[in-house]
Amino acid sequence: MHAVRLHAFGPAENLSYESVPRPVPAPGQVRIAVAAAGVHLLDTALRRGVQGPPAPLPELPTVPGREVAGTVDAVGPDTDTGWLGQTVVTHLGFAPGGYAEYAVADAARLHPVPDGLDPATAVAMIGTGRTTLGILQFAELGPGSVALIPAAAGGIGTLLVQYAKHAGATVVALAGGPAKTARATANGADLALDYTAPDWADTLRAHHPDGATVLFDSVGGSVARTALGLLRDGARHLVFGWSGGPLDLTDAEQAGLDARGITTQFVLGPAMLQRAGGEDPLRLLETRALAEAATGRLRPALQRYPLAEAAAAHHDLETRATTGKVVLEP
Missing domain, CATH: 3.90.180.10 (Medium-chain alcohol dehydrogenases, catalytic domain)
Incomplete structure (x- = not known):
């Protein structure tokens, strides 16, 4: 063979x-x-x-x-x-x-x-599907939710956009380049922005001045740093990757997020398995x-x-x- x-x-x-x-x-x-x-x-x-x-x-x-x-x-x-x-x-x-x-x-x-x-x-x-379902255990999506999804044209991002739309949430997709933002729009995103464009954050603020309620973060780096500033008070920051580099916040930046009630949680590994429960949580998520x-x-x-x-x-x-x-x- x-x-x-x-x-x-x-x-x-x-x-x-x-x-x-x-x-x-x-x-x-x-x-x-x-x-x-x-x-x-x-x-x-x-x-x-x-x-x-x-x-x-x-x-x-x-x-x-x-x-x-x-x-x-x-x-x-x-x-x-x-x-x-x-x-x-x-x-x-x-x-x-x-x-x-x-x-x-x-x-x-x-x-x-x-x-x-x-x-x-x-x-x-x-x-990819089981990981997506595991991540979504930590998100309470429904009407009134505004989901901010970087890497929205990727494997997990594609499924997150679909799930959020089915749940009644408003979806803001971030992707690199016009071809990928077009795919995110075709996939159901309400707003798809090119995060390589210098004004993407301003465009998001104009459409959603109150901010997003949850950030599905697989990229870290400068994209996540900017996205954290686009969340409303009490929002969730769900971390499951750092393809764009680590998110190194200063103590002052972290204190500012804490004061606004924005919580960050790494949702892979033991946290995901514990939330899924059962004798074989991975198999449960696969099914x-x-x-x-x-x-x-x-x-x-x-x-x-x-x-x-x-x-x-x-x-x-x-x-x-x-x-x-x-x-x-x-």
Whole structure:
């Protein structure tokens, strides 16, 4: 089979498309003929040799990729043979191997792909979708809410815009460049602003002088710093990334936010799992995400690449040249 392998940490060009033996499922595992594999920003960090959180650095050489969908073509010993021939989707956790024509996965982590969903959509929901639903646990959206969403044309941002609109909120989308703001508008945003334009904050104030009620912050940096000044008193600042760099507020700036009752919360990791509850909170969020897509309430945006072009997919993702969820297709 063909797979994408990494032999040395470094730039995207270090990803090579090679012929390798097919993996053999161990007890409790299945082998999946991969139809779609998700590419995550964390994958690019691990490729560079940057340790999580939450994922540890892999041993080299490695086949990256932690989200796959496809058809079960073999099962390991002591594994339910009923999975054979089923179209499934799974998150591989900290065990990579998704950038390949075949991948092995624990049977306990499989989900049947709901009717009407193609594998690429299912892959988007098993990772990006579950994270989105986890973030939304901390937002009380409804009529009267004004949601400010940077990176609104990205994988999570696309789903946040859709969910907020379904909840009756007013959505202000931020994206880089006119093509991405146009996508956010087409996705349902009430106002889409180019955060690379010097006057975007003034435009937002003119449309919403009272400010936004919640900031979904995956970018940090100067965009988040400006956005915090556009929140109304008592607003929520939900943090789940810092693609634009850290948000280093001065003590005076933090004191000003505190005085206005603006709360900041990092919503990934233990906080998300605790809020989801149950014996297996990740699986619960995955199930919810797939159900949202099956009903059509959430529709992930996809940018597809052939498996052999994984290096290009990484490069484009790192340089913000992609829109939506990046997916590799063998």
